[in-house]
Amino acid sequence: MIVPKDNEQEADVLTTQEALALLRISRPTLYKLIQEGSLAPIPVSPALLRPKRLLFRRSDVERVLREGRRRP
Numbered sequence: 001m002i003v004p005k006d007n008e009q010e011a012d013v014l015t016t017q018e019a020l021a022l023l024r025i026s027r028p029t030l031y032k033l034i035q036e037g038s039l040a041p042i043p044v045s046p047a048l049l050r051p052k053r054l055l056f057r058r059s060d061v062e063r064v065l066r067e068g069r070r071r072p
Contacts, residue, residue: 002027002059004043011058011064012057012058012059013042013054013055013056013057013058014056014057014058015053015054015055015056016030016053016054016055016056019039019061021064022061022065023061023064023065023068033064037065038067039056039060039061039064040056040060041054041056042054042056042057
């Protein structure tokens with residue numbers, strides 16, 4: 001499980017809203033990327049967050065963004 005310990009690590013973690021804004025996609029499209037295995041949420045203890053809240057590594061979101069731009 002990943003638990004951000006300081007501001008630098010927290011900057012590397014995006015909320016669902018931040019990932020949506022960075023990717024410029026809708027929530028259903030984000031869930032499709034998760035279902036396809038293109039993007040995986042970070043496993044976080046449910047005790048640390050509200051239920052059903054997802055977090056993503058910035059590097060993973062940026063990778064999806066780069067890969068999407070390579071498509072014709």
